[in-house]
Amino acid sequence: MTSQHRISAVCQTVIQCVLVGIVLLSPWPFGSVNPDGEFGLTLALSIALLAFVVRLVFGEPPQWKAGRMGLIVVLGLIGLVSVAALHQIALPASLVNTLAPGVQPWSAPIGLLDQASSLPAEGSGLERWEAGNKLGLYAHGSYQFLLRVVAAGCLFAMTCCFDSPRLVLRRISVAATVVGVALAIFGIAQHVGSHDGLVYWTYKMQGGLGFGPFINRNHYPFYLNLCLGLAIGLLLDSMKDMGRHWPRMILSDRSATWLLLAITFMIASLIMCVSRGGILTACIAVAVVGLRRFEFKHATRSISMFIMIGTPVLLFLIWAGFSVYESRLTMLSESDSYASDGRWVLWRAAVASVPEFPWFGSGGETYRHWEKIYVPADENWTTEGRVALRADNELLDVLNEYGLAGFVSLLLVAIPVCWVAYRTCRRDALSAGAAIGVFAVSLHSIVDFGLRLPATGAFAVIVAALLCSQPAAAGAMERSRQSRRRRSSAADPKPLAEVEEGAWLGPHFGFACRLAIALLVCGIAIYTIRFKRRYWLAESHHRTAMHELEGSMPNAAIKSMSAAVKVTPEDMFRRIELIRTCILTDDWYDWGKENPKMGPFITAQCEEIIRMCPIAWEPYVWIARYPPAGMSMDAQLELVLYGRVMHPGDPKLAFVAGNILHQISGLEAAIPHWKQSMDFSNRYVAPIVNAVGREDLSEEVLMAIFPDDPKTCFAGAVECKQHGWEEPFQFLAEQCLRQLSVDGFTGREFGAGEKDQLRSEALWLLGQKEDAVEALLMALNEVPDQRKWRTQAVRWMIETGDLEQATWQLRIGSNLFPEDSTLRKLQQELSGLKAEASSKSN
Template sequence: MVFLSPWPLGAIFPRDMFLIYVGVSLLLLSWAVRIVAEGELRLARCPVVPCLLLLALLAWFQTISFSPETLGLLSGNTARVYDEFLPSRPEVLPFDVERMPPAYPAGSTISFYPGATQREAVGWLAVFLLFLGVRHVLNSPDHLRRLSLAATINASLLAFFGLVHYFSAETSYAYWSIETDSNIVFGPFVNRSHYAFYQNLCTGLALGWTLQRLARGEAKEGGEGSPRRESGRRHRRKSSFFSLVLQDPAFVWMGLALVLIFAATIFCQSRGGTIAFLSGFGMVVLLSRTGSFDWKALALFAGIVVASTLMLLWFGFEPVLNRLNTLWEGDALNPRTEIWGVSLPAFWSHPVWGTGYGTFYFIERMNRVLGTYRGRVAEHAHNEYIEAMVEGGLIRLVLTLLLIGFLFWLGVKALRRQRGSVHQGLVLGAIFAVTTAAVHSIGEFGIHMPSIAVLLTVIGAMLAGTVGWPMVAKTKRQEIVTPRNDFTLRWGGIAPTLAAVVLVALGLFLSYEGWRLARYDALRRRAEVLEGGEHLRERLDLMTEAARLVPESSKIHLQLGRELIGAGAALARQKDVDQQLYINLSLEGLRRILLARDLCPLLVDSQVSIAEYRGLLQEGDPASDYVERAKRLLPADSRTWFTFGFQALQAGDEEETWRCFRRSLEISGDSQKRILELSKGRLSSEAILEKVLPENPQLIFSAGRSIHPGPKGRDARGPYVERALELLEERDGELTEAELFLKGNLLEERERYEEARVVYQRAVIKRPTKHDWRYRYAEVLFELGDYRKAVREAEIILVARPRDKRVKSFLEKASRRLAETK
């Protein structure tokens, strides 16, 4: 399970989650057999266990249906949100058709989307049971040593595959042929940061294995009566360490693996992964300064870093440096800080219980403001601690921090106890892994990847169990056994039997939930592939079956409802069609859409759909009310505001159209092309500038070039260029580097080359790594006849981009002109 889970894109698909759940179930089955065989239930005293249990129970609590009065007492703001986005009176369908009852009564749960929270609760239950199973079944040093070896082999294969894939495939494709929405694929992971997250965990395990093997080698050489023991401690420190490292083939292979893993982790250009690794290194240094470890770990780290740096120089260090330079230039946390900024108001509104596990996507969009991460979709907070605050309130945040704190406390406690033991290195490696995860989670959502969650849970469980390990001294061949501190329950044989039954039942429940979601996903995907009217019946059957399997999913009911209404409308356009069939399809579709809204009132598409089909309802709020709810749910979604504007245009309300189009462009330029196409035939350039385009110089400039492209349109787009320049010159003293570059473009457009040269020079000085900007600067120098400086700028670009044909051609042209002037 640990070995295979990262390869299918990090196990992000439900079918992979089903296999993980089956693996957890088998682990629970083995524990149940062991309990029955021993005739007693033995539970370790571990403070991490109640934290995980409470995190899972909190998710289940958020799906409980409460009366309006009770919900108002528990979370008044949650009740107010329901009042805002649910109608005061339920809608009534014609012909006395009954509404479909939702799996969770509308507006009765703490979670705004209890279906998503239920899936998250099952995931947390799986994590809790996996931790519990590993803690009680796989809790010996040998188990951690074998895990470390397996993780090292797997990480080496991942690193090798990632490098080969990087140099032979586009970064938007996984396995050379699977197209993804990401442009930062590395190895089998869709996101390079998740690759680095996983590899840092493996690096810690590999380091622990290496240090333990070193300690075991010293124990063999330093036993009673050995010549090396009699020669004294100083002689051993000078010769034993280096001789063991150089003469043992296992050390050589492990060293090569660590170098490859670390080099690939840095080369994937994950800034968070690099910081997390350095944090793990800092933890090792801290523990060595407190006397919990010696200098050998630092020597190993130093050797790995030096060898990996040499490998990176061979691969090409320039992309890595350019990426890391953004840490100092202020771009590293964008747009993360903007996401965090719009997330905090949701926490202040729901500080105790949160908004529900799995609801961050909806809450973030509802709180988003203009100017933040234009055009991006934030499914997660890119900060596990902030996401915990939003979705679970202070309760989840405190439990999360306690969980991490207890893991470190147990690890350091075990490390101090194992000082001078052969197992000390394994403990340190596990602490290193947990440190990287805790740090990387500040800027990434890696633990939402099932493969990472599985490995981190297993490491955490084994680290928590290290406190009870026996101490095997390196200098004396003796074992000091730690007294067990476990709960032991027999109850005349009832306790082990009952525990075994509960474990098997939980395993079956997990397996069923995994199968249910995997089957649902397969049906939904098959329905999406089928297109055309000839497959309509089959598509509807597949979607109906998917909705039956997962009745708590709001999205499948919405999708099915729209499909049914569309099928009814298509039938209505045909001749000699049974009108009753059309009515039945339309009403069934509307029932599904209303059900989708009841399951998740924050699902904006359901509100828009109800407004669109309001005429089919016998009673309900006006269509405008549903539209206003949708606008409040997505105050900063460009495409949705374009849709509102397009609907207003079809209704003949042009003033509302231009207002919605302007709002869409204020948010982002995603719909700019379509907006300009609809506007330029109806409005003059002056009217477009006044009514449609916001005061955004970049957008105004690009709009002018889109409406009047090419050299022939230079004069026609003059008003757009002048307006953009006016806006920039109004705040010339506070222009950013990007705005300076834009101003240079505008001045160059108006053939004011001398002014453009000055502005470009300021932009390049501020951002010397922006080679495209430097190229434009060189072109302006060429136009002004300063060929010497133009040649120098082109040469600077070619140092970083030696294969850039455009720059090479420009350098040849500028060099010829320079030679002619001489």
């Protein structure tokens, strides 16, 4: 063994250890989605790349094992990098208008800041991140994407150069099985032991949608399906030598038994995470690979394996108390469920901006803004409490942010990998397992997003690279290459070594090429570490600021957030967090009174944000709230109205715009904005009704301001009754009942029994108490275990004097909720009333 061979072997061992470590550790810090996890993943990848550099320079020259399909994948990654790089280049205005017609119109709002400073400070480093003269609207978002794709490309190329890719795939499969079981057990334990809003039983996630260590239940299947596929591949590989004696050998083989147990836990956790897309795509992937490998002589084995895995999964779910009928999985059987699902709204928003940015997209991290701009006028959809960072479709997400060029490049990455998976899954068991993971993740990417998570993205790249490098995948290209070499040798009888050396370029060309690649990879690794380290430091400052806010130290919190912005000045979202901290401390502690420079400070930060990304809506509103000296009321109104254009679905912003217009132009100008506010939320019904009530509460005004929504009309009726406005109260309550009585009159979606319950409330408010009780009983017939409605029915029956019926409803409620203290108090009250009635009758 030569020294070069030993160096290559050591370097490949180091790289394998790093890849195994990435698979085992990267999902635990929330999928490495936070800066801490991503920085750790970057460090691990850089160690592997530096080992690859040592192999390039001092070891034996690595061989490309992924064939033509792997080269096409690399070409697609280069295309994505090129599109993101174009977003960093300032171009002539005529060329920008030709390639991206939407840049100039959406950058025009920068002109609204004429009363403020016109340019960032010289040498601040922010000039290169400004929008307006580039093809995208947020250069920094594209730059982050560029670095991630470059890292993915380096990881793919490095993984495609292992001397024994099948051995590496086996080791990665073992690591994936271990981490898959650990994730499954952890996810099940956390799901059973606490509600889904907590991660690690400690960290509360917005929306309560987490599962396992992932912050969203739809992220979990992306990683787990890769683990599940590789585990199935190991099981198939262990069974291939058993032959017809497999029934006797499978349970006596220790590794096969443990693999069956691991697969059982993974499938059970996949079902319990209730990700519809994750479950469907896993089933489709298994079916595709199963049909591809199907042979009639092995049909009995396939059916037996299905029963051996499915039965313990079913028993485990029953033991854990999981009910499919009470979960989101019931929507799989409803044909029109996806018609009202939010994905259609997200997908429409992703496509809406494409005509304005057709070729190269609007830039990285801009989809979240388009989703707000193109919000539908639907009372069931409000962006006030929704945060959609992605389009729930990886293809549309790339189409939106990187245009047709990025879309085609992504297809060049996905299609060759899926084609290789389809070709190789029949010949090799390990490749079949990897193909299951690749198919599941690829299909799931059409209805969810998960590959943008660093942990899942790195794992998917490793699996795809190893799959492309398997002998079955690269065999055709290798045979073609050998055939060309034989023909070349027959035509020119030079020694093969001389031909490989490329004598016409000199004997050192190969080494010079490897050295150049090594220097490039080394530079990428070092630069990426330095870049990601800044975001890791900024995140540590952010955490410090949050702790200081909890400790009632507003000045210290703002200093910490300012330090985070100073570390990463190009990060728009960090500046937004700084401004929110300033506003929060101003509301809580009157920080602005102690620090009169807060207004100019917030305005300056907002101006920088608008110049970096002019379609962010918050800065316009904040400048209007903290206007620079000399800014007129009309200018503030213009900023607020433009903020409404950027975020038409925010009810608070619509309410504020209505208030300003009410002060400047009167009631008629404010009504459209107040109506839109109530279209999306009932939160501002009370102040709107109060403002209108001081001027005009005629039926014409009420018809103009209240949407065709029974819940909003009922809220308005309650407010009018509290103020003693009898005619508006009667009109709105009757309007609520009319809207409820006509099927399809309103687009609002009602759950089981909700319509009858709302009707009962309106009837009770109008004094029609017997009808109200009857309507509430109809609601309880649909949802008998609704505790609040049951208690309300008992109260109403006591008030109307129907003690017999109240006793009956109380008995039902006590059987359903034996420990309810409110029902026990009602029981005592009812007993006293019955005793009093009995004494009077006697």
